[in-house]
Amino acid sequence: MAETTGELSAEQSTALFDILTHKETYAEIEGFKTPGAIKKYGPPFQDSTSKSSSPVLQTLLSKFILKLPGLRDVSPDFWKVRVEELIQELAEAELSESYDKGVLGIRKTLATAISALIEYPARGCLGGFPKEEQFERKKSYDLGSADDVLQAWQDCLQALIYGDLIDEMFKKAAETDDLKQHPTLVQGMHEFVVVNIASLMHYTLVLSPEGPTLLRMIESVHRLLPYVVVRQTLKIGNVASMISAMMKVLLAKASVGAVTNWIGWSSGADEGMNLLQQIISQVLSWDKRDLRNRAEKLEKKGSDAPPKAVREALKDWIQKSGRPEHEECRRMSKEQGRSIVAVILSLSSAPSADDISEKQHANALEWFGLQLSIRDRQEIVRVLCQRNPDYLTAAIQDCVAAYTPMIRLVHQAVNLADTVWDLERFVTDMLKMSKPTGPKGQEKPPAVEDYVDLLHRHQQSTHKFLHQVAKNGKEVTSWWYEYVRMAAAQFRSEAKPPPSETAVPPQTTNGGIHATLSNTFSSLPPEEQKNIKSELDAHSKYLHDLHTASATRISAVIKRTRSTPFGPGAYLARWQNLLDATPITPCERKNGKVRFGSNKGVREEGRKDLEGNAEGFLTEEEVEKAVGEGVLEAPSVRKTLEVFGERFREALGAG
Known part of the structure; x- marks a missing residue:
């Protein structure tokens, strides 16, 4: 029927x-x-x-x-x-x-x-x-x-x-x-x-x-956590004493500001950080240091380095411009097919992107990303670790x-x-x-x-x-x-x-x-019903294929064939689809196209280590193969x- x-x-x-x-x-x-x-x-x-x-x-x-x-x-x-x-x-x-x-x-x-x-x-x-x-x-x-x-x-x-x-x-x-x-x-x-x-x-x-970045962060936190002290504290027989001691280990602040605020001699003085905040701050500080080292290497690339005026314009955009201006620059970048750096320079008194070399522009784009990452870490520390009240x-x-x-x-x-x-x-x-x-x-x-x-x-x-x-x-x-x-x-x-x-x-x-x-x-x-049903039928087949592929991979893992580079779980494919659909600035100064998370260059850039070299356990080709085998292209809906x-x-x- x-x-x-x-x-x-x-x-x-x-x-x-x-x-x-x-x-x-x-x-x-x-x-x-x-x-x-x-x-x-x-x-x-x-x-x-x-x-x-x-x-x-x-x-x-x-x-x-x-x-x-x-x-x-x-x-x-x-x-x-x-x-x-x-x-x-x-x-x-x-x-x-x-x-x-x-x-x-x-x-x-x-x-x-x-x-x-x-x-x-x-x-x-x-x-x-x-x-x-x-x-x-x-x-x-x-x-x-x-x-x-x-x-x-x-x-x-x-x-x-x-x-x-x-x-x-x-x-x-x-x-x-x-x-x-x-x-x-x-x-x-x-x-x-x-x-x-x-x-x-x-x-x-x-x-x-x-x-690789997540592993570095986990390793840094693991190295800083005082496991021995925590274990000894947990051995205290009296529960009230144990909880009190644990709170002192993890949350106590021993700065002058903490004492004067507690006594009432001051109000709002910086109380310093407790152990958890020190761990957060220290791990992100190490990350900031390494990111700065990468940025400094780009600044020392001689004739290929981004000019100082360009760097100043980009830094001003990060630190002084507001959210509306940032969103407007992204809109212009997408519409005009120019990199976000080229758009920022066109709105500043610095040399335009056309006045610098291709290599300088590419390095400016990378330097700009590093500065944004540095600022992110500073802001996270400010909100989580340096806020008063805490x-x-x-x-x-x-x-x-x-x-x-x-x-x-x-x-x-x-x-x-x-x-x-x-x-x-x-x-x-x-x-x-x-x-x-x-x-x-x-x-x-x-x-x-x-x-x-x-x-x-x-x-x-x-x-x-x-x-x-x-x-x-x-x-x-x-x-x-x-x-x-x-x-x-x-x-x-x-x-x-x-x-x-x-x-x-x-x-x-x-x-x-x-x-x-x-x-x-x-x-x-x-x-309209007909058009929507067509999309739903395609999506239904997509879901069936996802779960079939996941079942195949879970079979390979259980049988220990070590033949699947991509583990089971349909949710992993949905996750990768979200990443692949993320818009990324064009890398060209003009006549470029908005890139996406699925672009090879974006993945390769994301896997750079702290020296600026591609890092990770897999080559870019191996990553492409592994992800390609596990992720099916979602139909348009x-x-x-x-x-x-x-x-x-x-x-x-x-x-």
Whole structure:
């Protein structure tokens, strides 16, 4: 029977919902770079629940984060003063855009990664997880079979949301710390999670342009953390004394300003930094030093160096121009096909881009990106470490106060000093394993399977911790049991969700959004319906191909063929698509084209080390091959977004 024109098939409805949630989630995350976005967020930052500028993120926060044991008891000032002001000040700092820098920075990499991950739970609680009426577990799941591992994951979701698997898992965790004592269903789900986490780690630290930089930062923080002092402090038997000592280790400030402010002799004097702030400042300071060294090398390139007048004009644009002027320069750069540097010079008294050589212009473009990176780090330190009043320290103190009852119970149930030792060993092992091995000139990067092995080596530490809490901390376990049951209920299809302060209308959650979108589609003219259906069919095929490719790769990892340079997980491909679609300034002085994150030159520039040479475990060709094998080009959905984009936001109660 021919499909009715005014109706969407199940596959088309799924594709439409996928398109809209993917776009909306990233748009909301990206919106936080604009000052004032957090002021229209809704609870817990503002009391009104009628409208939110970020309905998807606000829904996830209200349904899951605000309900967390411990965090649910935090003081209102934690959200309405500390966190809100920090987010607002970071937005006002106007951290640099990837477009200006000519590379995909850490901020863009992390923002797109977070978006690609959290859109899945967003779809789950808005669209509902469908219930299988005839659901029945298999008697046994083969952990060596990719099909069984994938099936175990799907069956686990059914049993967690609609069955009694939560009760079963909590009970078994209290009995044993041996994963093999759990049903093969749980073991299969566990293997699926391990492989996907390993895939994400491999992608972030090996394939991502910012991988080497992230590794350097993790290593620097790891080197500065006082693990020995922390472990000794956690061994203190009296919980109140232990918490007090730990707060002194991490948050105490010993400057003259801190003393005079406390006594009342001064108000607003610089109190210096606590240990956490010193670590943040020191790590970013090392990064700034190395970036300055790269910039100075460009300044000493003789006739190829950017002229001083050019450098001064670019520095003035960074330091003295405001957000409107910056946005106008980007607009002109895109419209005129000129690099952002060429546009800035054309608006200043410095020599124009046409008056300097090609090499000078290229070096000026790189120098400009380095200066932006330096300023970013200065602004982050200013907001997080040098602000008065110190909202970061106050926020941590709020959290510790809210979590004190849980800390007290966990301290009695678990040897926390051993837990910190396990964490230190894991990070040390990860950093060591993440470095290439083999003879010089023939080094090989770690594969996805290496990260799977890393997680397998250390998973017992997690199981031991969970077992000790479940066995010895009955009260704290009951808190988490109730929370997990509540969180699972948020995904039930066509059921009233547990109460929360979400700005999204109740009739829209747990599957209701599908009816809203279907009604909207039915009201469209036939020709428009036809065009949209064409896009939805293409997108449906794209999703099918993504999941098929991911299943193939998870099979390769489980069989340990070491044949896939790109790990499983459809979300990784969606993440890469977001990166690939990021606009980047043209590199030409005129008659150029806006580049994107997918351009080879952009990736190569992003992988430069602190000496200005291409770094990383893989050559540019190997990166292109690995990413090319794992990322399918997403079909155009322009018409669908044009028709449904704003209507979807209205349905979510966006304001």
